[in-house]
Amino acid sequence: MSLPQIDTTALFDVAGKSAIVVGATGAFGKVVCATLGKAGARLTITAGNASELSLLEKELQDAGVTCVAVNRRPNSEADCAAIVDAAVSAYGGVDILVIASGISDVAMIGDLTPERFQAVMLANVEGAWLMARACGQQMIAQGRGGKVVFTSSARGKLGHPAGYSAYCTSKSAVDGLTRSLGCEWGKHGITVNAIAPTVFRSPVTAWMFADDDNARKVREGFLARVPIGRLGEPEDLAGPLLFLCSRASDFHTGHIVYADGGYTAG
Numbered sequence: 001m002s003l004p005q006i007d008t009t010a011l012f013d014v015a016g017k018s019a020i021v022v023g024a025t026g027a028f029g030k031v032v033c034a035t036l037g038k039a040g041a042r043l044t045i046t047a048g049n050a051s052e053l054s055l056l057e058k059e060l061q062d063a064g065v066t067c068v069a070v071n072r073r074p075n076s077e078a079d080c081a082a083i084v085d086a087a088v089s090a091y092g093g094v095d096i097l098v099i100a101s102g103i104s105d106v107a108m109i110g111d112l113t114p115e116r117f118q119a120v121m122l123a124n125v126e127g128a129w130l131m132a133r134a135c136g137q138q139m140i141a142q143g144r145g146g147k148v149v150f151t152s153s154a155r156g157k158l159g160h161p162a163g164y165s166a167y168c169t170s171k172s173a174v175d176g177l178t179r180s181l182g183c184e185w186g187k188h189g190i191t192v193n194a195i196a197p198t199v200f201r202s203p204v205t206a207w208m209f210a211d212d213d214n215a216r217k218v219r220e221g222f223l224a225r226v227p228i229g230r231l232g233e234p235e236d237l238a239g240p241l242l243f244l245c246s247r248a249s250d251f252h253t254g255h256i257v258y259a260d261g262g263y264t265a266g
């Protein structure tokens with residue numbers, strides 16, 4: 001029996017692909033831009049903060065990454081259409097969509113107003129749904145398939161005792177959206193998956209990596225249930241992301257990929 005003919009280089013090749021990165025200026029968004037940009041994808045980067053977006057665009061271009069910036073959040077059909085139109089205008093179509101945006105609002109449920117809860121759901125769920133809808137229509141019209149990657153969290157699977165009722169609910173909804181669209185769009189060659197990190201190094205979590213008593217106490221409590229025994233680094237997200245955006249994941253859809261050091265396994 002001869003060995004299967006597998007081109008491992010081509011499996012993970014995204015060079016020349018048109019990729020939209022929503023929430024590009026956030027911690028995970030920058031990981032997405034660096035990973036896909038350095039792998040040769042052509043980026044359409046979006047965010048709500050114009051100055052941060054402009055700085056990121058310049059940094060990427062200085063690094064040799066092809067990119068255009070769109071100063072919009074996926075708050076409406078018009079916003080999402082404008083983002084897709086920018087990618088089509090620049091690169092002729094859309095091959096990859098990564099939703100890297102999202103917010104949290106930590107408060108015990110009795111202190112969390114319905115308006116604050118709804119704001120989290122709008123940012124984390126409705127924005128993802130609207131953006132996926134716009135990109136999915138474009139991908140279907142193109143007829144060449146595509147890749148959609150949502151950002152979930154370990155908190156989509158696990159609860160938390162310290163006031164995460166809005167965040168956990170929103171990420172569980174993202175997981176449901178991932179599975180639903182994975183089923184709906186499979187016949188079009190569009191795979192839909194989510195990457196679900198736990199704590200990884202970023203400006204928001206820098207305090208957990210600090211060498212002081214409070215950080216050590218929190219870190220040790222967290223690491224007690226992480227089999228790999230450390231917090232995440234940005235590079236830990238790059239591998240799963242590239243897998244989900246490339247041909248390597250062509251037979252994977254509707255999956256939540258936990259980049260969590262085993263946190264959700266036990």
